Amino acid sequence: MTQADNTSTMTNGTANFAAEAARRAASFVASLALTFLGLTAVTFLISRLTKIDPVLAIVGDKASKEVYDKTYIALGLDQPLIMQYGAYLWRLLSGDFGVSVLTSQPVLSDLLRVFPATFELATIATIIGVAIGVPAGVLAGARKGRWPDHVVRVVGLFGYSVPVFWLGLVGLFVFYGKLDWVSGTGRLDVFYEDIVTSRTGVILIDAAIDGEWGIFANAFSHLILPAGILGYYSLAYIARMTRSFMIDQLSQEYVTAARIKGRSFWGAVWLHAFPNIMVPLITVIGLSYASLLEGAVLTETVFAWPGLGLYITRALFNSDMNAVLGGTVLVGAVFIGVNLFCDLLYKIFDPRLRNA
Amino acid sequence: MNQGLTQWLMSEAPASRRQAVLGSVYRGLVAIISNPAALTGLVIIAVLILMAMFAPWLARGMSPIEQTLSSRLAPPSAEHWFGTDELGRDIYVRTLYGARVTLTIVLLVSVVVAPIGLAVGTLAGYLGGWVDAVLMRITDIFLAFPRLVLALAFAAALGPGIENAVIAISLTAWPPYARIARSETVTIAKSDFIAAVVMQGASTWRVLFKHIVPLCLSSVIVRLTLDMAGIILTAAGLGFLGLGAQPPTAEWGAMVSAGRDVILDQWWVATIPGIAIFIVSLGFNLLGDGLRDVFDPKAS
Numbered sequence: 305m306t307q308a309d310n311t312s313t314m315t316n317g318t319a320n321f322a323a324e325a326a327r328r329a330a331s332f333v334a335s336l337a338l339t340f341l342g343l344t345a346v347t348f349l350i351s352r353l354t355k356i357d358p359v360l361a362i363v364g365d366k367a368s369k370e371v372y373d374k375t376y377i378a379l380g381l382d383q384p385l386i387m388q389y390g391a392y393l394w395r396l397l398s399g400d401f402g403v404s405v406l407t408s409q410p411v412l413s414d415l416l417r418v419f420p421a422t423f424e425l426a427t428i429a430t431i432i433g434v435a436i437g438v439p440a441g442v443l444a445g446a447r448k449g450r451w452p453d454h455v456v457r458v459v460g461l462f463g464y465s466v467p468v469f470w471l472g473l474v475g476l477f478v479f480y481g482k483l484d485w486v487s488g489t490g491r492l493d494v495f496y497e498d499i500v501t502s503r504t505g506v507i508l509i510d511a512a513i514d515g516e517w518g519i520f521a522n523a524f525s526h527l528i529l530p531a532g533i534l535g536y537y538s539l540a541y542i543a544r545m546t547r548s549f550m551i552d553q554l555s556q557e558y559v560t561a562a563r564i565k566g567r568s569f570w571g572a573v574w575l576h577a578f579p580n581i582m583v584p585l586i587t588v589i590g591l592s593y594a595s596l597l598e599g600a601v602l603t604e605t606v607f608a609w610p611g612l613g614l615y616i617t618r619a620l621f622n623s624d625m626n627a628v629l630g631g632t633v634l635v636g637a638v639f640i641g642v643n644l645f646c647d648l649l650y651k652i653f654d655p656r657l658r659n660a
Numbered sequence: 661m662n663q664g665l666t667q668w669l670m671s672e673a674p675a676s677r678r679q680a681v682l683g684s685v686y687r688g689l690v691a692i693i694s695n696p697a698a699l700t701g702l703v704i705i706a707v708l709i710l711m712a713m714f715a716p717w718l719a720r721g722m723s724p725i726e727q728t729l730s731s732r733l734a735p736p737s738a739e740h741w742f743g744t745d746e747l748g749r750d751i752y753v754r755t756l757y758g759a760r761v762t763l764t765i766v767l768l769v770s771v772v773v774a775p776i777g778l779a780v781g782t783l784a785g786y787l788g789g790w791v792d793a794v795l796m797r798i799t800d801i802f803l804a805f806p807r808l809v810l811a812l813a814f815a816a817a818l819g820p821g822i823e824n825a826v827i828a829i830s831l832t833a834w835p836p837y838a839r840i841a842r843s844e845t846v847t848i849a850k851s852d853f854i855a856a857v858v859m860q861g862a863s864t865w866r867v868l869f870k871h872i873v874p875l876c877l878s879s880v881i882v883r884l885t886l887d888m889a890g891i892i893l894t895a896a897g898l899g900f901l902g903l904g905a906q907p908p909t910a911e912w913g914a915m916v917s918a919g920r921d922v923i924l925d926q927w928w929v930a931t932i933p934g935i936a937i938f939i940v941s942l943g944f945n946l947l948g949d950g951l952r953d954v955f956d957p958k959a960s
Contacts, residue, residue, distance in 0.1 A: 335800075342801030347813065354817035465941035467893050469900045470916050470934030473923050477931075481924040594806075601808055602897050606920070616809065617901055620816040632813045639806045 328651065336644055343636040344396060347629045348389050354625055396633065402626035406619055411630035414615065419634075420505025421491060422604070422611030426596040428531035433538025434589055440539070441546025446573050448551055456543050463540025468533065472606035475529050487525040489608035496522050530607045534600065538592045545588045549581035583653040587646040594642035597635060691954040698950020704943025711759040722750045724757040725908040733926045743928040745918060751928065754910035755936050761904075761911045762940060765826055765895045766888060772830040774880055777837020782872050784838070785845025786864070796842065803835040811894060815903040825904045829894055833887065837880055844876045882955050886948035889941035896937045912937045 359375050367375075376382060380391055395402075401411035444456035479485045487493065491507055496519050500510045508527070511520040553559065554577055562572045601613030608614065612631060619627030670687070674680035692698045711718065728748035736743045742751040784795040814828035848854060849872065857867060898904045899913025907914070912933040919930025 338797065339801050342798070343805065346805070346810070350813050350817045353814075461942065461945055465889055465893075465945050466938045467896050467900075467913070467916070467934060467941075469897060469913075470930070470937065473916065473920060473930050474934070477923050477927055597806075601812065602900065605901065616812065620812065621902070625817070628813055628816055632809050635806050635809045 328648075332644065332648055336640070339640050339644070340637065341393075343640065344393055344633065345389065347632050347636075348392050350632075351392075351625055351629055352385070352388075401630035401633070404619065404627040404630075405624040406622045406627060411627050414627065415612070415630060415634050417505070418610060418612050418615045421609060422597060422600050422613065424506045424508065424527065425531055425534065425600055425603070425609060425611060426593060428527060429534035429538055429596050430589065430593045432532060432535030433542050433592060436535075437539040437542030438546050438585070441543040442550050442573065442578065444543065445547040445550025445554065446569075448547075453547070456547060460540045460544045463537055467602075468537065469602040469606050471533050471536075472530065472603055475533055476606070479529055486529045487522065489526075489606075491523060491526055491610060492519065493522055493526075530603050530609055534596055534603055538596060541592050542585075542588060546581065546585060549584055550577060553577040553580050583650060586653075587650055590642050590646040590649075594639045597638055688954060692947075692950055695950045695953060697946045698953070701943045701945070701947030701950060704939060705947060708759050708763065708940055708943065711756050712763045715753075715756040715760060718756055719750075719753040722753045724749065724754045724910045733922065733929070735926070736928055742932045743926070745915070745929050746922065749910075751915070751932050754915060755912070755933055757910040758912045758915065758933060758936065759940075761822065761909060762892060762895070762937075765822065765829070765904075766891060768826040769829050769833065769891050769895075770884055770888075772826065773834045773837060774884060776830070776834045778841050778873055778876060778880060780834070780838040781841025781843075782845045782868055782876060785842040786849050786868055786872060792842075795838070799835045799838045802832070803839070805832060807832040808894060808897060811898065812901070812903070815898055820903045820906055822905045822909075825895055825898045828898070828903075829891055833891060836883060836887070840879050840883055841876045844879055845872050848872050848875050878955055882948065882951045885944060885951050888944035888948065892937065892941050892944065 359372055359379065359381070380388055383391075399412055401415070403409070404411050404414055407414055440452075440456050440459075444453040447453055476488065480488050500507065500514050500516055500519055503510050503513060507523040508520060511517070511523060550573075554573070556577075559572050559577055562576050563569070567576070597612070600609075600611060601617060603609065604611045604613035605617055612635065616628055616631040616635075618624075619631065668679065669683045671679065671683060674683055692702060715724075726749065728744070730748065731740070731744055732746055732748040734740055734744040734748075740750050740752065742755065744750055745754070780795050780799065784792040784799075810832045811825075811828040814831055815824055818824035818827060854867060854871060857871060862870075895904060896911075896913035896916075899911045900917045902914065902917065904913055905911035915933035916930045916937075919926070919928075919933075923930050
């Protein structure tokens with residue numbers, strides 16, 4: 305930005321600020337739309353790549369040539385690819401994800417039914433990750449090269465290297481099989497199922513509303529192991545990032561200045577450096593939350609947790625492409641949404657990036 | 661080591677291209693060996709490669725796929741070091757052979773991902789303008805995708821199998837490399853020696869392949885090593901779900917999955933291959949961290 309620009313920004317700052325905000329909102333919407341177009345284009349191409357014949361899936365292999373051709377045209381398969389993509393996009397936008405072969409329900413209503421289970425798992429996991437990861441990361445950054453730093457490094461290295469499905473199985477073996485501290489797979493014991501009315505789909509909340517504390521406790525004992533394992537991954541990532549942000553801030557001169565003025569070391573860490581790492585930290589937490597919503601695929605399979613991940617994998621083994629692609633679009637949309645939302649937060653809270 | 665050779669390798673003013681290349685390789689090796697974490701990683705990966713190469717000799721005459729139903733689900737013993745699985749196959753032998761599958765996937769993904777990333781990134785960075793805008797938009801779109809779910813959808817559409825798992829992983833893994841190659845290219849393209857070769861009449865392709873790509877290689881390789889653990893975990897995850905190598909091939913993820921139903925009574929079936937996945941990922945993580953410390957001290 306040149307000197308002249310700077311002066312003009314100062315004179316009619318309010319008008320410019322509004323225009324700037326509008327421009328930023330427009331570019332946000334544009335990039336959201338573009339990324340969504342890309343995502344749907346990829347899922348569309350996947351659906352064309354698959355070896356499952358969509359016509360045969362409807363008419364069956366005993367159908368006559370005539371019926372086959374009729375359905376072929378009715379499905380729009382004689383149209384050019386780009387027209388087919390347009391039609392697909394239009395159906396998606398009007399909320400039509402097709403019908404699941406496996407459940408004979410519209411895919412959208414299936415997705416809405418299973419999503420709360422994944423949401424519950426990912427939310428508790430993120431709470432665990434933030435509650436432990438952030439303080440651990442701050443401690444490691446402030447005590448760089450000392451034992452807290454080494455502990456966080458080892459915990460992080462382990463988290464980046466261990467397969468989640470294996471950790472889940474070992475967790476079940478130790479805490480359920482041997483120690484009997486937690487309940488096994490699923491969301492509830494069989495005899496507790498379908499007792500609470502489903503209001504939100506999140507069992508912990510539903511049970512609390514009904515005052516069914518026995519069910520609440522049972523749901524919690526089912527939830528804590530998968531959520532703890534996912535929380536561990538979230539913790540490893542959050543702690544590692546917090547540490548590097550903290551080291552970056554503590555090397556700045558304002559920290560030295562605060563210390564010279566008589567601020568204690570931990571006072572400088574928490575009151576001066578910590579507020580400055582909050583913004584990038586929000587982004588990191590958001591990304592980790594979004595990736596938990598997808599990373600739950602394997603965890604849900606291991607724990608037979610009836611969420612989005614289990615739904616997608618089940619559909620996958622029954623050649624239920626509508627359900628697989630619907631799930632992929634939903635996960636992708638959530639992922640893209642959180643990604644862009646974090647980008648936006650970053651730009652709002654960090655003045656240096658406002659003009660970027 | 662011979663004093664003269666060390667001096668020749670460490671020379672500040674190499675007399676030939678060969679001396680310069682060997683010298684930088686030597687310096688890199690010394691740096692890695694003096695970093696205990698990176699050395700541990702290197703040793704783990706070397707052991708993995710040896711396991712894969714000499715699997716038939718190390719297997720003590722047992723086959724990874726031949727079933728012996730009379731000795732199914734036997735606990736670890738002198739005869740079966742890691743026990744046997746639900747079809748009576750020796751888990752030690754299957755873990756050995758599983759190293760081959762893991763190594764194959766790792767190699768194939770690297771061979772696919774690095775060239776795609778380099779091509780997209782260097783082209784975008786060097787040509788600039790609308791080529792840059794279009795290529796980087798595509799990269800951003802792929803970067804915004806959830807990787808495992810997308811790989812899952814690809815693998816589902818293409819059908820299960822190692823080749824398709826490799827394609828699925830590669831399709832979701834290339835964008836970071838394009839980003840890295842682009843940012844390196846943008847810096848390199850501004851330097852005087854590029855201006856000099858352009859003035860000497862070098863074509864765009866010559867500049868790209870002979871001057872820019874070789875300079876981008878080191879950061880791409882470092883990133884590849886760091887990503888390798890993630891690639892192994894994704895491949896194992898696909899295998900666990902039944903979308904990787906198909907039975908009876910010994911694949912670590914699929915072996916863990918086979919041990920799932922008996923985890924409470926026969927813990928060794930699922931545990932051993934999982935530990936193998938963990939150790940190999942750890943090896944790549946350690947080596948990657950070490951390489952980053954050596955080549956890019958700023959980032960650590």
